[in-house]
Amino acid sequence: MKAKTVDKIATIILYMISFFVILLLAAFVGYIIYKGKDSLNFKFLFGNPKIDEPGGGIGPQLFNSFYMLIISLLITIPLGLGAGIYLSEYAKEGKILNFIRLCIETMASLPSIVVGLFGLLVFVTMTGWGYTLISGALAITVLNLPSMTRVSENAIKAAGAKVKEASLGLGATQWQTIKNVILPSAMPQILTGVILSAGRIFGEAAALLYTAGMSAPVLRYTRFSLISKASPYSLFRPAETLAVHIWKLNSEGIVPDAGKIANGSSAVLIIMVLLFNVIARIIGNKIYKSYSGK
Known part of the structure; x- marks a missing residue:
């Protein structure tokens, strides 16, 4: 042929x-x-769940999912990006670097249930925090850190090969080159790592069962603020996310309309992931264009 x-x-x-x-x-x-x-209606999205009667909502679980997303990304992004910068720009080839990469690959292969048990031992029991939102966020960070580090390292290496020498030749320091030239050029690839991490946070259930717990404070909306006796903004409270709520509904089935609530929660979860991906892409492209002058 x-x-x-x-x-x-x-x-x-x-x-x-x-x-x-x-x-x-x-x-x-x-x-x-x-x-x-x-x-998919206002009452379902912002209502409180019910145990022994139909018609419950997912307000606390939806709030916990977004709150967990924010806290986890605030921990994951600086650590993953910093590790990526170190591995790509500062670390020298040798046994130490190979050992670090081996540790990252090993962490990336850990099952989420193992990370959950580790979080139960360290973040829940040893710290004395109990089942809290911060325990779940730290467990998710352990899951997301390897992928975020690898994506950041590869993105910085790929972007730096084109512009690093030119920037240094014009008199910029290495840190100025990284901050003002390499990172903006690598922003689309880094954003891919952020999106992958966010998807893991939205969809993770196994690790959060043992760290964040399976209960949520009842949230009450007023005209001016979100009020709860359990202080919904506290990091040291149980935080059942939407994925954990879906698992609990399908496993326990105590609520009369558990199937309907689980289907609605799944639809909300997939819509949340799609919206986050689209919004993150739009913001990332605008940041990239603002730095690149396109």
């Missing part, structure tokens, strides 16, 4: 595979949203 014919066949096959992946994702998202569309 001629090279052009083989190239066309390969291109068609790859297009078909790509289309199948997109179709599979669309079918998956569409099915989840269709099953839970009846619950």
Whole structure:
């Protein structure tokens, strides 16, 4: 067969595979949203859950998911980005660097249930905090830190190869080059790591079962503020997230309409992930364009 014919066949096959992946994702998202569309209303999104009667909401769990997202990213991004900068710009090749990379790869391969048990031992028991939001955030950080570090390291290396020597040649210091030239150029790839970390936070249940707990304070909305006897903004309180709530509904099934609530919660969760991905991409592209002058 001629090279052009083989190239066309390969291109068609790859297009078909790509289309199948997109179709599979669309079918998956569409099915989840269709099953839970009846619950997508204000009362369900901001109402409190009920134990022995139907019609409960997911207000506390939704709040906990966003709160867990913010706290976890505030811990993960500086640590992961700092580790990526060190490995790509400051660390020298050798046994120490190889050992660090081995530790990162080992952490990346840990099952979430193992990290949850580690969090139960260290963040819950040894610290004396109990089942708290900060314990869950630290456990999620342990899960997300390896991927965030690897993505940051690769992004900085790829971006730095083009602009590092030019910046240094113009008299900039190494830190000025990293801060003002390399990091903005690597922003789209770094943002990919942030999105992956956020998806893990939204969807993780196993690690949070043993660290953040399976209960949530009842939140009450007033005209001016969000009030709760358990202080919803405290880091040292139980924080059942939406993914844990879905697991509990499907495993215990105490609530009369557990299936309906679980379907609605799943639809909300998948919509949250999609919205976060789109918003993060838009913000990342604007930051990149502002630095690159495009």
